[in-house]
Amino acid sequence: MSEQKYFYIDNGQQVGPVTVEELVSKITPDTDIWTQGMSNWAHASTVPEVADLLVIGTTTIPPQPTMPTPPQPPVQQYAPTSVQYSDTTQQQKPDNYLVWSILATILCCGVFSLPFGIISIINATRVDTEWNSGKYDEARQASEKAKKFAIITAIVGFVCNVIAFIYQLTTGVLSNL
Amino acid sequence: MNKPVKTTFKIVTAIAAIIIVAVVVVIYRDHNPAGSSMFPKCVFFTMTGYKCPGCGTQRALHYLLNGEFRESFRQNPMFHVGMAYVVAYYVSKSPLVYPKYPKIADALSSAAVCIMWLVGIIAYWILRNV
Known part of the structure; x- marks a missing residue:
């Protein structure tokens, strides 16, 4: 959630991606902004998560002279380029958590946890194969599953x-009594 | 607003981790888990009489901390291979190596290596009981 990136319009130019903290320091409530998940550009004051931060900002920072807003080009023009950006952010291959599956399998080994470790490694394999065949969503799902099952392996192994x-210990103590 | 809390949490976690690692190192250096009833025994071995891929890791750690590498390796080679992989992976992902040679990390997390581990662990499990 904190990694949500925003774009905003400054003097008719699209600026970004920036973090939400950077965004609120640069914009006024009337600035047009866009982030992944929004269908189109909108005034910052109409986007709840940004508007909340802007209210805090304006109470501490003295109000600045409002700049005359330059004529805005048609808003639809920006949306496609931003959508392209959201695709390029996905160009990084998700982690396959193989290290954690191996550690959990070797260190927390047990007859009950080992099947989960194997499921985790199978999903780690899928991250690479799905990614290389262009199925980015499937790769990300496999990454999440690999992580989930590595954690399950560790917890089940540890608890067992x-x-x-x-x-x-108790049987040892009892037999020594 | 969340950042100071997160930093404090990270520092506390790091200190706790260092203390736990230090305690584990001292315990496993000074005590041999073999023949001691004060160390957890493998559930799989106790139930079936067959070794699991992790059996011998505690003894391997004990001998490793005492500098007896050959004896340590003899207890569970999978522990050493696993540790070598973990170290290699994190070195390849480090800011010193990754920007220059991103292909090393890619190769280490490739599907081929995943399958190698999967097959390797299961094969090792069977072979060490034959």
Whole structure:
């Protein structure tokens, strides 16, 4: 969520991507902004998550003389270029969490956690193959699954070992009494 | 507004992690898990009598911390191979290496390497029990 990037119109020019903090320091409530998920450009004051931050900003910073707003080109003109940007952000291959699957499998090994470790590694494999065949959404889903199952492997392995260890300690203590 | 809280959380987590690692290192350096009932035993081995791919990791760590590399490797080579991979992966992802040689990290996380690990772990599991 915090990595949401924004674009805004400054003197008729599209500026961005910028973080929300950068955005609110540069714009007025009347500035046109756009971010992924919005169908079109809109005044900053109409976008709740930005408007909230702008209110805080205007109470602490003395109001600045409003610049005469230059004539804006048709708004639809910007949307396609921004959509293109949102595609290029997806050009980074998602993490496959193979390191964590391996660590969880070797360190937290147990008969109950190992199947989850194998599912995690299978999804790690899918991240690469789906990505290389251009299926970016599938690659990202596989990445999420690899992460989820690596965590499940670790938790199941850890819990099994803790229960077994407590059992081992108590039976050891009892037999020594 | 969230940033100071996040930084504090990160520092606390880092300190906790360092303390836990230090305690684990001291315990495993000074005590041999073999023949001790104070270390967790493998659930799979206890139940079936067969070794799992992780069996021997605690002993391997003990010998490694005492500088007995050959004995450590003998206990569970998969532990060493796994650690070598983890270190290699993070070095290849580090800011020193990744911008210059991004292909190393790509190769290490490629589908071929994933399948190698999958097949390797299962094959090792079977072979060490034969």
